[in-house]
Amino acid sequence: MNVTEYIASGILESYVMGAVSDQERREVECLSSIYPDIKQELDQLSEALENYALLHSVEPPASVKDKLLQQLDFEKPQEKEPIIRPMPVDMTTSDATTGLAFRTTWVVAASMGLLLLLFSFFLLSQLRTNQKTLAATRTTNETLQSEMRQLRDNQSQANQALAMLRQPGLRTIELQGNEKAPQGNMLVFWNTRTHQVAVDVRSLPALPADKQYQLWSMVDGKPVDAGVFEATNGNALVQRLNRSISRADAFAVTIENRGGSPTPTITTLLALATVNA
Amino acid sequence: MKRQSSLVSESVLIEKLIQRDQQAFQWLYDQYSPALYGVVLRIVRDDEQAADLLQDIFVKIWKNLDGYDSSKGRLFTWMLNVARNSAIDSLRARKTQPSNAIRTDEENVHIVDRQHNTEQPNPEHIGIKDIVDQLRPERKQLIDLVYFGGYTHEEAAEKLNLPLGTVKTRVRAALQELKQLFK
Numbered sequence: 001m002n003v004t005e006y007i008a009s010g011i012l013e014s015y016v017m018g019a020v021s022d023q024e025r026r027e028v029e030c031l032s033s034i035y036p037d038i039k040q041e042l043d044q045l046s047e048a049l050e051n052y053a054l055l056h057s058v059e060p061p062a063s064v065k066d067k068l069l070q071q072l073d074f075e076k077p078q079e080k081e082p083i084i085r086p087m088p089v090d091m092t093t094s095d096a097t098t099g100l101a102f103r104t105t106w107v108v109a110a111s112m113g114l115l116l117l118l119f120s121f122f123l124l125s126q127l128r129t130n131q132k133t134l135a136a137t138r139t140t141n142e143t144l145q146s147e148m149r150q151l152r153d154n155q156s157q158a159n160q161a162l163a164m165l166r167q168p169g170l171r172t173i174e175l176q177g178n179e180k181a182p183q184g185n186m187l188v189f190w191n192t193r194t195h196q197v198a199v200d201v202r203s204l205p206a207l208p209a210d211k212q213y214q215l216w217s218m219v220d221g222k223p224v225d226a227g228v229f230e231a232t233n234g235n236a237l238v239q240r241l242n243r244s245i246s247r248a249d250a251f252a253v254t255i256e257n258r259g260g261s262p263t264p265t266i267t268t269l270l271a272l273a274t275v276n277a
Numbered sequence: 278m279k280r281q282s283s284l285v286s287e288s289v290l291i292e293k294l295i296q297r298d299q300q301a302f303q304w305l306y307d308q309y310s311p312a313l314y315g316v317v318l319r320i321v322r323d324d325e326q327a328a329d330l331l332q333d334i335f336v337k338i339w340k341n342l343d344g345y346d347s348s349k350g351r352l353f354t355w356m357l358n359v360a361r362n363s364a365i366d367s368l369r370a371r372k373t374q375p376s377n378a379i380r381t382d383e384e385n386v387h388i389v390d391r392q393h394n395t396e397q398p399n400p401e402h403i404g405i406k407d408i409v410d411q412l413r414p415e416r417k418q419l420i421d422l423v424y425f426g427g428y429t430h431e432e433a434a435e436k437l438n439l440p441l442g443t444v445k446t447r448v449r450a451a452l453q454e455l456k457q458l459f460k
């Protein structure tokens with residue numbers, strides 16, 4: 001387009017005077033951003049009008065500045081609201097709405113607080129219940145574990161006992177208490193091949209802490225130490241004795257000091273049984 | 278011109294104004310309020326109304342600063358347009374009242390103009406004013422009618438009993454002359 005002609009058309013002068021239509025205004029703004037010559041002419045015309053306006057400068061009343069400094073907000077970030085002056089009429093309405101808004105806010109806040117409190121109590125009670133359940137479960141678990149441990153022990157003992165009893169060459173001798181222990185009753189397991197000895201006490205009188213029962217094997221009429229054992233089997237099924245017995249015509253039981261005695265105390269003899277050939 | 282130094286830092290000033298800097302506003306007000314007040318006063322021709330308008334205008338400027346686009350024109354021009362439009366709008370609102378304010382006033386554009394000038398002499402611009410007085414009266418009248426009266430070209434043509442083409446030519450010639458005077 002012919003820039004010179006456009007400048008000479010007078011549209012720019014009309015633009016700076018504010019005497020153009022919206023469409024013409026957009027056209028001028030668009031063209032001035034494209035053509036530097038138009039922009040320059042526009043700036044010069046604007047400046048001329050600015051200077052013309054400056055000529056008519058009149059000092060405004062000082063009260064305007066004071067009012068503005070009070071009215072304008074120099075703290076807050078920008079507000080787009082095009083309100084120019086506060087309307088005195090608005091005061092009552094705004095007061096009422098503020099009061100209402102305040103009350104509403106208060107009610108909402110209080111409700112929220114109450115809800116929060118209730119919810120907290122609910123959570124707390126849930127937590128306590130859970131803690132109780134957890135403790136109970138833990139106790140049960142421990143009980144179960146100890147029971148299981150015991151069962152496992154029992155089973156391994158039973159297996160051991162059974163293994164012993166199953167071995168070939170096992171002899172079982174029942175011993176009955178004499179007059180000193182009329183209720184006495186026990187079994188002696190003796191393996192003639194492995195020479196192991198074990199007892200199964202069914203019923204024997206209890207002993208003081210420093211005494212133990214001692215088993216003797218009679219070989220050609222002479223007593224041979226076959227080990228000591230307790231008055232009860234305790235948890236075990238049988239009590240193994242840590243002596244190796246290769247020969248025995250009979251088995252006898254005496255009460256001796258704890259740890260055993262090299263020779264039997266005949267006065268404490270409780271039971272005696274021969275081994276059948 | 279004397280505003281040259283301030284124009285260099287105009288973008289800094291605008292930045293500060295958008296940041297709501299009170300000192301920047303005071304500077305802006307001190308710098309431009311006499312010019313804006315003068316323009317408003319010439320349009321509404323009532324001290325009290327002009328003072329109220331000036332206050333509204335600075336509030337508008339303050340609130341719409343982020344809408345100012347420096348690529349479309351200078352800050353002062355933009356402020357002048359805000360002031361001019363506000364004053365003309367206010368005048369048009371009053372025009373609906375029986376006393377046809379504009380028309381009666383416009384009959385006496387020159388007389389009122391001179392009254393204002395003599396009432397409030399501005400020593401800084403006396404020299405330039407002498408130059409402006411060199412403006413051909415019919416051109417000055419047209420500037421005052423269109424710029425300070427808010428007349429469209431058509432309205433001015435009707436008012437002055439001139440062909441529309443003559444009005445357009447005269448407006449252009451007046452501005453060009455003004456431009457040369459201030460060069």
